[in-house]
Amino acid sequence: MPVGTQATVKGMTPDQLRSLSVEILLCNSYHLMLRPGHAAVGRLGGLHHFMGWDRPILTDSGGYQVFSLSALREIGDDGVEFRCHLDGSTHFLSPEGAIDIQRALGSDIMMALDDCLGFPAEHSAALASMKRSMSWAGRCHAHFQKVADDRQALFGIVQGGVYTDLRRESAERLVNLGFPGYAIGGLAVGEPNAAMYEVIEKVEPFLPDDRPRYLMGVGTPTDLIECVALGVDMFDCVMPTRHARNGSLFTRDGRIVIKHAQYKEDPGPIDSTCGCPVCQTYSRAYLRHLFMANEILSSVLNTIHNLYFYLDTMRRIRQFIEFHTYDELLTEFRRRSSSAMEE
Numbered sequence: 001m002p003v004g005t006q007a008t009v010k011g012m013t014p015d016q017l018r019s020l021s022v023e024i025l026l027c028n029s030y031h032l033m034l035r036p037g038h039a040a041v042g043r044l045g046g047l048h049h050f051m052g053w054d055r056p057i058l059t060d061s062g063g064y065q066v067f068s069l070s071a072l073r074e075i076g077d078d079g080v081e082f083r084c085h086l087d088g089s090t091h092f093l094s095p096e097g098a099i100d101i102q103r104a105l106g107s108d109i110m111m112a113l114d115d116c117l118g119f120p121a122e123h124s125a126a127l128a129s130m131k132r133s134m135s136w137a138g139r140c141h142a143h144f145q146k147v148a149d150d151r152q153a154l155f156g157i158v159q160g161g162v163y164t165d166l167r168r169e170s171a172e173r174l175v176n177l178g179f180p181g182y183a184i185g186g187l188a189v190g191e192p193n194a195a196m197y198e199v200i201e202k203v204e205p206f207l208p209d210d211r212p213r214y215l216m217g218v219g220t221p222t223d224l225i226e227c228v229a230l231g232v233d234m235f236d237c238v239m240p241t242r243h244a245r246n247g248s249l250f251t252r253d254g255r256i257v258i259k260h261a262q263y264k265e266d267p268g269p270i271d272s273t274c275g276c277p278v279c280q281t282y283s284r285a286y287l288r289h290l291f292m293a294n295e296i297l298s299s300v301l302n303t304i305h306n307l308y309f310y311l312d313t314m315r316r317i318r319q320f321i322e323f324h325t326y327d328e329l330l331t332e333f334r335r336r337s338s339s340a341m342e343e
């Protein structure tokens with residue numbers, strides 16, 4: 001899922017996203033509840049109509065941004081009171097409120113409110129945070145049953161830091177409640193990659209095989225390949241779009257930084273194996289020029305390429321799974337990423 005924080009994937013029109021075969025977007029409830037306001041979006045026909053996007057949208061609960069962006073005032077059992085990062089106004093986000101906000105936005109998949117634990121965290125802190133998240137998940141689930149219809153789905157989020165026993169308890173409690181999909185949250189917050197992979201490997205057997213597993217906020221192309229091997233189905237990450245705007249472009253041999261002088265007169269495409277419209281038309285030299293001249297088109301073209309690269313990686317993953325040759329893809333990626341790191 002490309003990330004459309006403010007009801008837009010930065011620099012992309014919905015038509016461009018559709019032409020890249022984007023199937024689903026993520027939008028951030030935190031930003032939209034504060035500006036323009038979820039009620040306003042609801043009155044304007046909901047998020048799909050508001051932003052002109054007719055395919056699925058997943059919204060997060062707002063919790064993650066409350067914990068990472070705003071000046072926190074107080075977390076209690078009932079929810080979290082916080083100060084808006086834009087104007088300093090005070091707001092309260094409860095589990096029920098998070099559902100109501102996502103109802104107003106009209107997303108197809110909404111997420112339960114969870115308590116976001118930092119890294120590193122002691123076992124006792126991770127336990128308390130997981131328990132609060134599970135209590136909130138129960139309240140979100142109950143409120144959702146009351147107010148939602150079958151056009152929207154609510155996913156639960158497994159928490160518990162890097163502790164296997166806590167992750168297992170969290171997964172079991174969510175499965176008991178019964179959700180149509182399960183997210184693994186609280187990863188990619190600074191822990192080593194090996195720890196992240198280990199948590200996924202340990203928690204995955206406790207999640208139902210016939211429900212999607214969604215790894216939140218991850219990651220690099222290598223993470224996608226490795227985590228699908230561990231049983232993950234869905235991802236969201238700002239990496240392809242944010243890196244694009246910073247001139248960092250993904251290729252099968254690792255990332256290139258387009259502003260580097262070596263590309264000044266390079267007539268070749270970003271990646272000669274890439275089928276995206278940018279690689280069919282423009283040279284590295286032109287893309288470097290746009291970046292150096294601070295042209296808007298630089299962000300647009302770089303984003304098209306990076307999103308295509310990510311979506312194409314997922315297409316290849318699906319293809320290799322269908323042909324029962326996933327191990328080959330995994331081996332190829334591990335070889336390429338280790339040689340890219342040596343360069």
Ligand SMILES: [Zn+2]
Pocket residue numbers: 270271274275276277278279280305308
């Ligand atoms: Zn390309």
